[in-house]
Amino acid sequence: NQQYILASRPPGMPDENHLVIKDAPRPKPEDGQVLLKTIYLSLDPYMRGRMNAGASYAKGVEIGDVMTGGTVSEVVESRYDGLKAGDVVLSHNGWQRYAVAPGDSVRKLDPAEAPVSTALGVMGMPGFTAYVGLLDLGLPKSGETVVVSAASGAVGQVVGQIAKLKGCRVVGVAGADDKCRHVVDTYGFDACINYKDDDFETQLDRACPDGIDIYFENVGGKVFDAVMKRVNDFARIPVCGRIAHYNQTSLPEGPDRLIPFMGKVLIKRMTIRGFIQSDHLERHPDFLKDMAAWIRDGKVQYQEDIVEGFESALLAFQGLLEGRNRGKMLVRVADD
Ligand code: NDP
Secondary structure, eight states, rough: EEEEESSSOOOSOOOOOOOOOOOOOOOOOTTEEEEEEEEEEEOOOOHHTTTSOOOOOOOOOOTTSBBBOOEEEEEEEEETTTTTTTTTEEOOOSSSEEEEEEESSSOOOTTSOOOGGGGGGTSSSSHHHHIIIIIIHHHHHHHHOOEEEEETTTTHHHHHHHHHHTTTTTEEEESHHHHHHHHHTTTSSSSEEEEEEEEEEHHOOOOOOOEEEEESSSOOHHHHHHHHEEEEEEEEEEEEOOOGGGGGGSSSSSSSOHHHHHHHHHTTOOOEEEEOOOGGGGGGHHOOOHHHHHHHHHHHOOOOOEEGGGGGHHHHHHHHHOOOOEEEEEEEEEEO
């Protein structure tokens, strides 16, 4: 069994000194357990936070442990009544080829219903994040303007499409021209702006003539600053992620801006609310029902970026943190 072990804590971008591939014996299932072979490993930005020491909303990975992560896996051997060899399940086995899991901790997938990889993307955690963050925290109303950052990514692409379904004007922000074209042409966003362009703020003004009612925050940094200058009264800001800061080792130069920022929150009567998708699981059945229907009816499209081979995981993860992915980042560890 091959595993990526967290060997040390990365100060900035993780590399092969921090995540090391090791060989371990293949585990054996006990009563009530299944032996699983990883087909797809999901790569997600939250994994960067799990490499850090210190308190967060979830416990970090310990040094010497297998890196955590969602997987779509095949049952190789079952000692659990509800599953048999050959079944495909959604599990959380981490960055490794084989793992045992309690049979009642995994969810059986139906490959006839949807490609099994979607259980890690549009039909999985990132899709659910978009659904609950936009609908329950963003509270979109028809005619409002929604801006979403990391617009072409796993979460952003779904946020924008749901906002369109709710009758909003949707403006994406992304870090590459081809990403921007894709979200407009394929997902039907009204506009998408490359935040790396010199005239990014001018383009944002043009794309949001009526200001911004909802900002779905995925990145932080300069995109957040630019949006804050353009929010309308009673704007809602679901704070989903801040990927521009995940590898930062110190605060940026410049004066403390907290006091003017809080002034703005007051004057604009803004609602800024951080959320973690797993706190909203009571909405998961609604999400599965709605998203399955939207995909079936062609109302929601999705893009996956699948790299081949277990050994590609670290490079692909670095790419995710640097914006090289095109859609939901997955590693194909074994054939499905
Ligand atoms: P994506 O598929 O969107 O991939 C990450 C993207 O972030 C990159 O492609 C890149 O796109 C963008 N990015 C990277 N660095 C920067 C930067 N310095 N400035 C601006 N953008 C940057 O990832 P996900 O859709 O999986 O995740 C999106 C966000 O949602 C993340 O912040 C993640 O942590 C958060 N999240 C939060 C959850 C929650 O429960 N709160 C659950 C799931 C995800 P580009 O080329 O456009 O810059």
